[in-house]
Amino acid sequence: MATQLYRNLRNPAAVAVRGLSRAFGPRRVIDNLDLTIRPGEFVALLGASGCGKSTLLRILGDLDPEFEGEVTVPARRAIAFQAPRLMPWKRVWHNVVLGLPGRPDRRRAERALAEVGIGHRADVWPKVLSGGEAQRAALARALVREPDLLLLDEPFAALDALTRIKAQALVAELWQRHGCAILLVTHDVEEAILLADRVLVMKEGVIAHQERIALERPRDVADPEFARVRGTLLDWLGVRHGAAH
Numbered sequence: 605m606a607t608q609l610y611r612n613l614r615n616p617a618a619v620a621v622r623g624l625s626r627a628f629g630p631r632r633v634i635d636n637l638d639l640t641i642r643p644g645e646f647v648a649l650l651g652a653s654g655c656g657k658s659t660l661l662r663i664l665g666d667l668d669p670e671f672e673g674e675v676t677v678p679a680r681r682a683i684a685f686q687a688p689r690l691m692p693w694k695r696v697w698h699n700v701v702l703g704l705p706g707r708p709d710r711r712r713a714e715r716a717l718a719e720v721g722i723g724h725r726a727d728v729w730p731k732v733l734s735g736g737e738a739q740r741a742a743l744a745r746a747l748v749r750e751p752d753l754l755l756l757d758e759p760f761a762a763l764d765a766l767t768r769i770k771a772q773a774l775v776a777e778l779w780q781r782h783g784c785a786i787l788l789v790t791h792d793v794e795e796a797i798l799l800a801d802r803v804l805v806m807k808e809g810v811i812a813h814q815e816r817i818a819l820e821r822p823r824d825v826a827d828p829e830f831a832r833v834r835g836t837l838l839d840w841l842g843v844r845h846g847a848a849h
């Protein structure tokens with residue numbers, strides 16, 4: 605019989621998933637999937653649209669209890685989505701600490717906002733923020749929880765190219781400073797190779813392929829090894845040229 609288990613362990617893995625399945629009606633979107641992520645590891649998850657990446661992330665974020673299998677995640681985890689999902693009736697600083705126990709801690713929010721480069725936006729309403737700033741606020745809201753596991757669901761997808769590059773650099777920096785494990789869902793193969801220790805390709809409900817990225821950081825897209833890994837991943841995604849959209 606299938607088991608549903610959330611255990612909150614710090615070690616030895618940040619994430620341990622065994623025999624995970626999730627169906628919507630007759631369709632098994634996740635089908636007996638196994639996955640381990642080490643503490644502090646940066647993992648990127650690629651896969652065709654609709655293959656179940658967000659479904660997996662939602663289960664790991666405790667947002668979907670309707671699964672079968674065994675899921676072990678750290679007690680402290682945070683999730684950020686493509687849309688920043690800020691509450692329009694709370695000022696930016698208040699959004700950052702919303703849901704934390706105790707009185708809203710403005711100083712704590714300001715520290716987190718300063719860390720993502722928008723300390724000066726603490727007092728404005730969310731609607732005033734640019735897309736890049738709103739996404740930074742969402743990152744601050746995740747980081748203020750001091751997560752051992754940060755789940756990122758296409759956080760840069762709606763950003764213009766330049767803002768996106770800056771946001772990627774910020775995430776790389778925050779990851780190095782905080783040392784949390786990250787699972788990043790992205791459609792962008794280059795983004796995955798630039799940022800991650802390991803890139804997974806999800807297909808037919810399982811992790812069909814993985815590449816360990818041995819390149820030193822910061823990474824160079826012109827490096828022949830980068831090109832080789834990109835080619836292999838595009839093959840797994842069924843895309844030989846261009847982006848994996």
Ligand SMILES: Nc1ncnc2c1ncn2[C@@H]1O[C@H](COP(=O)(O)OP(=O)(O)OP(=O)(O)O)[C@@H](O)[C@H]1O
Nearest residue numbers: 628629633651652653654655656657658659660791
């Ligand atoms: N609550 C739900 N009810 C019914 N079907 C769902 C539900 N959530 C997801 N699905 C279906 O499960 C499949 C996987 O969805 P999911 O959002 O996980 O894919 P994805 O890989 O994240 O896609 P994308 O890259 O386009 O965001 C899709 O076919 C989707 O329609």
